[in-house]
Amino acid sequence: MSGNPTKSWRILVINPGSTSTKVAVFENEKAVYSETVAHPHEEIAAFPGISDQYRYRLDAVLSFLAQHGIALQSLDAVVGRGGILQPLSSGTYAINERMLKELSRPDKDRDHVSNLAALIARRVADEAGVPAFVVDPVCVDEFEPLARVSGLPEVERRSLSHALSLKSAGRKVARELGRRYEELDLVIVHMGGGISVSAHRHGRMVDVNQALDGTGPFSPERVGGLPIGDVMRLSFSGSYTYEELFRRLTREGGLLAHLGTNDAREVEERVRQGDGHARLIYEAMAYQIAKEIGLMSTVLFGQVDAIVLTGNLAYSEMLVSWIRQRVDWIAPVYVYPGQDEMLALAQGALRVMRGEEEVKEY
Secondary structure (H helix, E strand, C coil), X not given: CCCCCCCCCEEEEEEECCCEEEEEEEECCEEEEXXXXXXXXXXXXXXCCHHHHHHHHHXXXXXXXXXXXXXXXXXXXXXXXXXXXXXXXXXEEECCHHHHHHHHCCCHHHCCCCHHHHHHHHHHHHHHCCCEEEECCCCECCCCHHHHCCCCCCXXXXXXXXXXXHHXXXXXXXXXXXXXXXXXXXXXXXXXXXXXXXXXXXXXXXXECCCCCCCCCCCCCCCCCCCHHHXXXXXXXXXXXXXXXXXXXXXXCHHHHHHCCCCHHHHHHHHHCCCHHHHHHHHHHHHHHHHHHHHHHHHCCCCCCEEEEEEHHHHCHHHHHHHHHHHCXXXXXXXXXXXXXXXXXXXXXXXXXXCCCCCECC
């Protein structure tokens, strides 16, 4: 796709997360309108599956546009966070029919909130008559062969992560260090509704825990790694269907299961008020994150230029301090609260619109 490098482009960015939908309108790299639409747990819990939230999330995006008086015809492109597709290389992809077909009818273990972004982006883009993209989907795969091997030949370790946020944070710390991302060895942690802890060697994410339904620390609503025998006993206990147990493990675990809330701000306030149980669970999450950072450091032979913490949980000074106490002997710790995912999505679309990068086809 050839483009105009000097034109001002208006881009709608859509990023659904487990507990909110972030929406923004960018004019080039500047966000002129931005909002995080919160989705209370009781509203989300009313939907049988994540794919059933499509209309609910689409309405949130359309309401945002209406509130700010943004006409669809004023947009030049729409970009969404990528969903769980087949493994692919990093880059900006046009939302094509094959992608829509896969994301609209996901397998049971691929029913993830990021799938909705492409569906919503394409719907809005079609009405506006503009192109629709995804950038660095969660299935970006840069694993080396060693990282794929599990203890069973039938089960391969997969690269499913908050790739967009992790890559963006890597480039950000590189700028702060005055070096190129491709020169550094980094351990980068995205901490949100799910938690991804990743090892980056010279610009490639060579290992990461499977944050949705696999390994790693528990998060505000995911269970993280569990003893396989105990999971098998739960599976065959007769207490759960497959769908019920999968939901329990991926949407009703972690802080929510222990404390009845997935809001870390509420948990932190309870800790400050002297709630000992809340402190135990919240500090245990920090403990597990720190352990996973140590694990990823071994992937890099202990040669770590920096440890980076990003995502909305990085706003929690309490959580960050507990993690820092356990890992700052490995490497300097850099904290970028929130995330640059919205800007990273806009920039991915801009590179294509400006002709700086070829759009990829799925």
